[in-house]
Amino acid sequence: MIDVRGLRKEYDGFVAVADLSFSLGEGEILGIVGPNGAGKTTTLKMIATLIKPTAGRISIAGLDPMREEIEVKRRIGFLPEESPLYEQMTVKDYLIFFAELYGLDTGEALVKIEELLDMLSLSADGKRIGDLSKGMRRKVAIIRSLINDPDLLIYDEPTSGLDPMTSQQIIEFVLQLKEEKKTVIFSAHNLHQVERICDRVMIMKNGRVVASGTIGEIRDRWGKEGYILEFRSENDPPLSSLWKENGYYRVRCNGSDELGEVTRLIIEDGGEVTRITPLTSTLEEIFLRVMDEYPIHEEIKENQAFAGNH
Incomplete structure (x- = not known):
């Protein structure tokens, strides 16, 4: 659906x-994560044809956005992090307006709008956009991004600032779009949401991709091996990081070497190991590890100095 190669964006050096x-x-979902200033929004805007790359190539459904911009825009839906709406218009009038921009007739647009309102559990009821809550306005903006039935959806922080219930509704809706074979690229700070719904994840830092792949691939590369060891003992075990629960002792072991050593100590002390549970690193844990461990490229250091002087 989309292929990006060697994409680069410079601003005055x-x-x-x-x-x-x-x-x-x-039908795949890509989550782009990273700290503020990592390049996430710039990346999304280049893919959405809103800004031109300095170098590199983007192909969307076999089309070149540089040469076939209008056709590419017909195939994408873009949702910026901050999405101002025409607050004096009613929800339906606003959505009909954008539908007509894409060439839909009013009757066709109304059918599509009713379908999307129902999918997002949003009741318009003649309300003006300015009277809606933040979560409801966000849903209107999402419907606007879908009014042209795009193949590729590009969402910048789709659940930013929303309450947990609305945020959950939007995440469930994104999963529904996947079932409809829509391809979705979105940025997010909520790593739990990214881990839950994304087929692939890209972690960015200082304008560069520092880790990417499926959750499993990233976990294999950056995850930290760990175990919870459960055991019984009549003695007070000579172990740190120990707690007791439901009559059993539990201790966390970081890695197989520590697991083996702790197991040996428990058995020598007369204890009995009853269960060993492998621990899986969360995306949040991996993200923090990548941010801490990945070296800053010399070119990036120069950029930071440049930014600090301007």
């Missing part, structure tokens, strides 16, 4: 995004 490459197929 400052490299905002460098050497970004990835591919995504029909």
Whole structure:
């Protein structure tokens, strides 16, 4: 569906995004995560044809956005993090307006709008957009991004600032779009949501991709091995990081070597190991580890100095 190769964006010598490459197929979801200033929004705007890359290539459904911009825009839906709406318009009038911009007739647009309102559990009821809550306005913006039935959806922080219930509704809706074979790229700070719904994840830092792949691939590369060892003992075990629950002792072991050593100590002390549970690193744990461990490229250091002087 989308193929990106060597994407780069510079602003007066400052490299905002460098050497970004990835591919995504029909019906796949890619989550882009990183700290503020990592290049996430710049990346999304380049893919959405809102800003032109300094170098590199983007192909969307076999189309080149540089040469076939209008056709590409017909195939994408974009949701910025901050999405101002026409607050004096009613919800339906607003959505009909955008539907007509895409060439839909009013009758066709109304059918599509009613379908999307129902899917997102949003009741319009003649309400003006300015009278809606933040969560409801966000849903209107999402419907606007879908009014042209795009193949590729590009969402920048779709659940930012929303209450947990609305946020959950939007995440469930994104999963529903996947079932409809829509390809979705979105940025997010909520790593739990990313871990739950994404087929692939890209972690960015200082304009570069520092880790990417499926959750399993990233976990294999960056995850930290760990275990919870459960045991019984009549003695007070000579172990740190120990707690007792439901009559059993439990201790966390970081890695197989520590697991073996703790097991040996328990048995020598007359204890009995009853269960060993492997621990899986969360995406949040991995993200923090990547941020801490990945070295800053010399070019990026120069960029930071440039930014600090301007």
